[in-house]
Amino acid sequence: MTSRRASTTAAIAVTLLATIVVSCGDRDPAPEPEATASGTGKSIFRPEFQVEPIGGAEAVAPAPLDTTVRFEEGVELDEQARADIATVAQSPQAAMDWPIILRGHSDSGGSDASNMRASIERAEAVKAFLVENGIAESRITVIGFGEQNPVAPNALPDGSPNERGRAANRRVDIHIGSPDPKPVVEEPTLAETLAEPAEE
Secondary structure (H helix, E strand, O other): OHHHHHHHHHHHHHHHHHHHHHHHHHOOOOOOOOOOOOOOOOOOOOHHHOOOOHHHOOOOOOOOEEEEEEOOOOOOOOHHHHHHHHHHHOOHHHHOOOOEEEEEEOOOOOOHHHHHHHHHHHHHHHHHHHHHOOOOHHHEEEEEOOOOOOOOOOEOOOOOEOHHHHHHHOEEEEEEOOOOOOOOOOOOOHHHHHHHHHHO
16 A cells, blocks of 8 residues: 555656656747847846946035134244145145135234234235145135134233133134035925915
């Protein structure tokens, strides 16, 4: 009985195997993928899942640059100031051909006229160094503010000079940015949105 079952099972297996082989032989061979212009086959992914090559993406412009050059004393550039300005001249923002604004500042030690003159001379010193390092002079605007915009107190609470604060105020602020930044679109507030139908 057992040998009969085994022979029946073997016969069924042979029949199934023959059927599979015959059915595979009847099929047409799979079509060759169509060649594209690049010589590769078509993608198996749907078009909406195709990823654009990275090389075709638009280059993103750098953010505007804002930095400060310090002056320990007077209007002459020291080694640190020269290094800072050289870094600015080699920055991606400088390479964008954007306008450059130099805002000169001074401490409060001296008359208004002398402080204004010192602030302009500091900005002019920065401008001259930028031009020496390949920046077109026509791109640079110099503005003197004198002692008007301190970033630190010029005097201590007892009225004595604050030397550290005065040193911080002797500076030139550098700004390099796009001449036509994208306008900021203000979204209406929830109250304004809800009030619109009532106004109509």
